[in-house]
Amino acid sequence: MDSNSSQVAPVDDSQIQISIQSATQDDSQTETRHMNPQLYKAAAGCKTNDEVSDILKRFHDLGDKLTPMENTVLHIAAQFGEQERVQLILEQPSGSSLLQRINKLGETPVHLAAREGHLNVVQALIDAETERVEFLRMKNHEGDTALHEAVRYHHPKVVRLLIEKDTEFTYGPNDKGNTPLYMAAERGFDDLVNIILDNRRSSPDHRGLMGRTALHAAVISKHPEMVQKILEWKRGLIKEVDDHGWSPLHCAAYLGYTSIARQLLDKSETESQVIYYRTKDESKKTALHIAASRGHKGVAKLLASYYPDCCEQVDDKGNNAIHLFMSQRRHFLKLFCARWFRARGLLNGKNKMGQTPLHLLADFQMDHGTDFIMSQKVDKMALNEQNLTATDIISSAKDSLGRQDSILRKLKSVKARAGPLGWQWALKAINENKGVNRSEDKGGVRESEDKGDVSRSKDKGEDSGGRDFIKAMKKKGENHLLVVTLIATITFAAGFTLPGGYKDDDGMAILSKKTAFKIFVVADTTALVLSMAAVCVYFFMALNNRKEVLHDFLNWGFNLTMYAIAAMMIAFMMGLYTVLPDSAWLVVFLCAICGCFFIFFSYILRKFYSSWKVMIKSSFWLRKFKLFVIKRQQLPLMRRGNGLF
Structure with a gap:
């Protein structure tokens, strides 16, 4: 067999590339339909009326002259708001047939004029079809009518005109499920809502996305006036x-809109069941549950x-509103000012896991729940499905927030103890630690395992985490010490360099009789005392390694420092005010x-404390005082706090 016949002929890559380029060029050079440039400019208003008339006469059938998007010359004139061009086009023999012509998106000239807000053009197009207004109801490929477009881009005059010309049409939803009324409410266009509701003979459609109504949209957009208007129109939407x-x-x-919720409740006298409605998802929450879960x-x-x-x-997990508030880790004292939330059945209610709100408080390590823990109405020894108390839960939790010891002290101060199984888990943890220690003595590597839900053995990682926490707290104390030392130095120096100087004869302050000077002295002394007290606190931090003490000392020192800064600022202001003339503009500045x-x-x-009551309740000395009162069982002094529950 000939060797040459067995060889495959090589393929020329250059020929393949040329053929591919040729095919691409053929595809890219396909003839595209377009409008005559002179005709397009004439419709867009770039020519005079005489020039437009001459240009239009050159074309016998204007319906054949289309842009790449298949817009006719009437589409172009309507889009650019050229009313005179629109009338000239409609006067042509083929002009009237363009009124209902659609482009590639299914849009008529009225759609484009309404979208751009050209009132005169919309009026001219409607006048050209006086006998039939059904063309106003035509929808594009997305289901939008001209009214949808006018509402979307907020053109009140066009909206009013379209509704007045076709008052019987309800204007249903587009392909997304949105009606013009819903779109206006969703976008917060209260003027359009008023126009739609006040200028219709038939009731307009109010549906929207995902089955929502216009009232849903008004509530979400937070428009009380719009909500009131819709409720007056159709109260049943509640x-x-x-x-x-x-x-x-x-x-x-x-969303936490209290004023709007009050509007809805005031109008829901005949629709009282709405407050008991549950959502269709797995949680089955009512409006109260949603408000509680959002805090x-x-x-x-x-x-x-x-x-x-x-x-x-x-809800579906058995949680009442108190449970859900606990899960938000927020300060909830204001909630219990209402008597409806102070019933023991709610405060100690159990969910499907047997957890009471106190269990969740311990689980989420809410240190600002002092009043809840101290309340006599709260059962401190309640057991969940695992027979664990709140003390068991907080004892077994990892102290990731530095609040564990503080919460434990509060629980112990009100006689909260470990549950019946707590000692068993503790004994089990001790035995496990002993076994681990033996393996470590034999040369093995010590490993800690999480056995059970109550007493978790503390491994090297946890010890390291505790050391890191102590180190971080002390580092913060050192940084704060620098600031407070600077404040103490400044205020100390200001006490001996008084504004106005001293008298030569007796060495007394020259301005000592002025009120502003007296305020200066008091403020400067206050700032010095507070800053020196903070210095002492930060010094003591260096001598202690207990996490709860470091946390309390840092909180104490921070408060003292902040108030020292405020007092120093008052002293500075009063010092300058003392030495400046009373009528100077500089004083006002x-x-x-x-x-x-x-x-x-x-x-x-x-912002730091989230509210002033939280700031007061988080104060170190106030919490210590409450614990002292409870420990000594001086209940009359706590009557005010327990009255909240």
């Missing part, structure tokens, strides 16, 4: 729920004040600048 079972009241509870105390109190028995409902500092100071403290 009970309408979306595809997930959420009513407008559920939405208000989720909205105001909405929760409002709902309970209207329908107190709603507090008895639980000084007071304004210093006032801005105190506004900023208050804002920072409020």
